[in-house]
Amino acid sequence: MKSSEIGRYAVPLGVVGIVMLLVVPLPAVMLDGLIVLNIALSLLVLLTAMYVARPLDFSIFPALLLVLTLYRLGLNVASTRLVLLDGYAGEVIHAFGEFVIGGSLIVGLVIFLLLVVIQFAVITSGATRVAEVGARFTLDAMPGKQMAIDADLNSGLIDEDTARQRRADVAAEADFYGAMDGASKFVKGDAVAAIIITVINLVGGFGIGVAQRGLPWSEALETYSLLTIGDGLVSQIPALLMSVATGLIVTRSTTDGDLGQDAAVQLFRNTRALAIGGGAMIAIAIVPGMPKLPFVVVGVVLLVLASRARGAGSGTDEVDADAPALPASDPTEMLVQEMSVDPLEVVLATDLVDLVDTGAGGDLLDRVRALRRKVALEVGLVLPPVRTRDSLELGPGQYQVLVSGVEVGRGQAPAGKVLALGDHLETLPGATTVEPVFGLQGKWLPVEMRHQAEMTGATVVDRGSVLITHLGEVVRAHASRLxxxxxxxxxxxxxxxxxxxxxxxxxxxxxxxxxxxxxxxxxxxxxxxxxxxxxxxxxxxxxxxxxxxxxxxxxxxxxxxGPAVADAFSRDGVLRVVTLDPLMEHEMAEHVRPTEDGPTVQLDPGRTEAFLDALAGCMTRADALGVDYVLVCAPGLRSALHRLVGAAAPALAVLSYTEAGQAPRVEAIGTVSHASAVAS
Incomplete structure (x- = not known):
């Protein structure tokens, strides 16, 4: 049977057995075995805590601490029952009472009290405080860690599986330190319970020995006090081991090695400290009245360690702290990584970092993920990961959108404000601004005035929506570059x-x-x-x-x-078009010339400027109607005409009659005529 299968049944049965210890009398022989098992388990837990590289590698420790504490208390109850009933609690307790403390009640009481003080006042109190602080700091750091994971995911440094694993590690770390904060109270309560149980055993045993068994008070005191002290020592030694393990776990920082490796590397790597320490020990030995041998031995050992550590450094001496540091040469891989240009970046001013801080309510990263999905479903383009970073070069409230390292968009999203859009903003405070996507007039207002702005009929948009809408428009305009x-x-x-x-x-x-x-x-x-x-x-x-x-x-x-082209530019099932006058269209078709970049319309400069002016006037009238529209022409002229109007009106789509005719409904809203072109 596998170890996991054994644990699946052994642990639940063991917990049930611990509960049985509280009510079922045990023979002394079985109690001896259970006491030895308790010491072995506590020692195993301590050694495991020393060899883990990070606390999460021993994530079962809080639950294990509870089970072993309950197990130890169950043994206390079972041993107390045997001590009070039979005056005998097995060979282990008797051995601790006779051999460890030398049969002396005073020595036993002193050793027991010292163990309790060490466990309760030093180790347990310190571990409890560290667990409380660790739990608080871990919970406070969760938003920042989650934000860092989301930023790495959006910038492409990690994939979705790695991000999911790191999020799980952050949640597990928070759960672990939260559990340790509560589990440390078990150790503290166990120390208090040990003192109470020892007092009960001592007083109760003396009373039973004198009153019920008729023993002389001196014999009763000697018999039950030694058994009580032996029982207390038997329980306090495993409790002390568990307290030390608790302290090691909560004070352990995440490293690549275990406690022994880290201690050997960090404690004995400083040759100067070892040499000074060894010299100091030998100097103390010279002081009159001091014992020579122990100080000399320790001093020589430290000097030998310093010599070996210096030799292990391949003969290189320590760098003088006052000497100027030489510039470190960057590896080629690091330089190449720094030279790389991200396809899509959003650069934020330092006061806009809260937009990506989930702990402060920022949801920009979630909106970016939603935008990537929306663009993929609408356009068919899977956006590259969007890298989000801050920059001290931007003014307060500013942001940039970069495509391949080149700025293609810039806007403002002042902290603590919302954007009000509408025609009646005169009564609202603030300077007039222009919305970056649709060119609408608006004002940035304090968040507290949101309701007042809505009462005037204005449309109120939060900062994140302004930025993400701008980013979406930039992405659609530069989709081919991405x-x-x-x-x-x-x-x-x-x-x-x-x-x-x-x-x-x-x-x-x-x-x-x-x-x-x-x-x-x-x-x-x-x-x-x-x-x-x-x-x-x-x-x-x-x-x-x-x-x-x-x-x-x-x-x-x-x-x-087919119809998908016209459908991409239709609104509510209607494709609104601007047409060309037949004479103008015929003239342009006659002036189509092939070039290296494709066919273009090569009219004389005056005719080209007149046409573009006429087209701009028609577009202005169409914009006043607040509708979306396209320019249509003959199929053979379409690509050449697109190149002609692309520089003047890059957002204007050019469709052929064949493409436009596949729309469910076509509505002409203007015509660019030959006469208007001449008049212009």
Whole structure:
């Protein structure tokens, strides 16, 4: 039978047996065995506490402390019963009474009281205090540790399994020190109980010996006092071992070695301290009247240890503390790690760190995880881990969003304030600001004025929502830059598991991963979701048989997505469009020229500026209506027109008539005419 199977039955049966000790009389022979077992278990617990590298490696200790304390009290009750009834409690107690204390009542009482004082006043009190402080500090540090784990997870330093294990370790550590705070009270109560039981045995035994058994008072005092003191010593020695084990556990810091290894390394590694200590011992031996031999022996031993420690240092002398420290050379791996650029970062001012501190109510990290899921479901892009850090270079309340180390967004989220958005904010205090995503007018107000702002009809948004909304908009605008080659490989492999034929036909026989990445980036640049990879790959496979031109592949992928393209820009089932005047569209189609970057519309500068001005005017009128819209044109002109308007209006999507026609409902809200372009 395995040890785990033995423990499964032995521990419950042992606890039941401990309870039986309290009520069932035991023969003296069995009591001897149980007392020896108690001493052995206590010694085993002490040695185990010394050899663990960290307290959590002995997580069963609080429960074990309770069980062994109850076991020891049960033995006290059983031995008391035998002492008072028979005047004999077995060979072990008799041996402690006769051999250990030399048969002297005074010596026994003194030794017993010394053990009680050492256990109760020194070890137990100190261990109890350390357990209380450790439990308090551990609970106070939990939010910071959880925040550090979440930050490492979001920055990609650890994976989800490692984060889950570290969270479990933090929770287990808090539970352990909380349990130790209560378990240390068992040891303290056990010391008090030992004193009371000893007094009862001494007084009760003397009374029974004189009154019931008719013994002379001197014989009764000698018999029962020696048995009582022997019983007390038998119980106090294991109790002292458990107290020492408790103190070792609660004062143990987490290291890579056990107590003996750490003591040998840390205590005997300082050659200067060993040499001075050895010299001091020999100097004391020279003092007249002092015993020479013990001081000389100890001094020589310390000097030998100092010499060996210096030799173990490979002949290197200690560095003078006053000497200037030489700069340490950084390993190549560390330099490479410091040089690496994170794909996506959020940099916070120091007064915004509370947004990521879960202990202070910050939920920014949870919102970032929710944003990653939302972007994946909407766009089809799995965002890289978002690294969150603070910076002293930012002003109060400021934050930055970096993509590949380059700032692409900046905003404000002042501490202790909320953002009020609306048209009637004149009565509210504060300077007017502009919301970073939608460009709405607003004011940052103290949190206490939230209700007052809502009463004016304003929309009130908390700091975290402002930041996460801004981050989401930045991510959507720069989705193509965030799509790495490794991401494309992961997406291809995910499709391969479900549709292997589609992937095998396309990659790598027709297109490489790099070419697939360029196509997906082209779709993301125009805010076309890439969730339906199966349809995209099927369309690319058909197109790649005749041409691997990237623009042609992007157009083929858009055609393969079908109604999904128009649906991405529709609102409430309606696709609102801005069209081109037929004459202008015909003129642009005649001026489409191929370039290295793809087809572009090459009008003369005056005509191009007039067209863009006319388009801007049409967009301004559409924005006044508060609706989302797209620009539509002929299929052959679509990609070239997108490059033309991309610089002036990067957020404006350009669809072909074929794509727009697949929307459930199309509503024209404006036209860019040839006459307006000329007039402009």
């Amino acid at each position: 799509l790495s080659r490794e991401d494309v490989k992961a997406l291809v492999e995910s499709v391969r598991r479900v549709h292997p034929v589609v992937v095998e036909e396309l990659v790598p026989s027709q297109l490489s991963l790099g070419e697939v990445q360029r196509v997906l980036r082209g779709l993301l640049d125009e805010r076309v979701p890439v969730r339906d990879l199966v349809r995209i790959f099927e369309a690319l496979s058909l197109r790649a048989r005749t041409s691997t031109d990237v623009d042609g592949l992007v157009e083929a992928a858009r055609a393969g997505l």
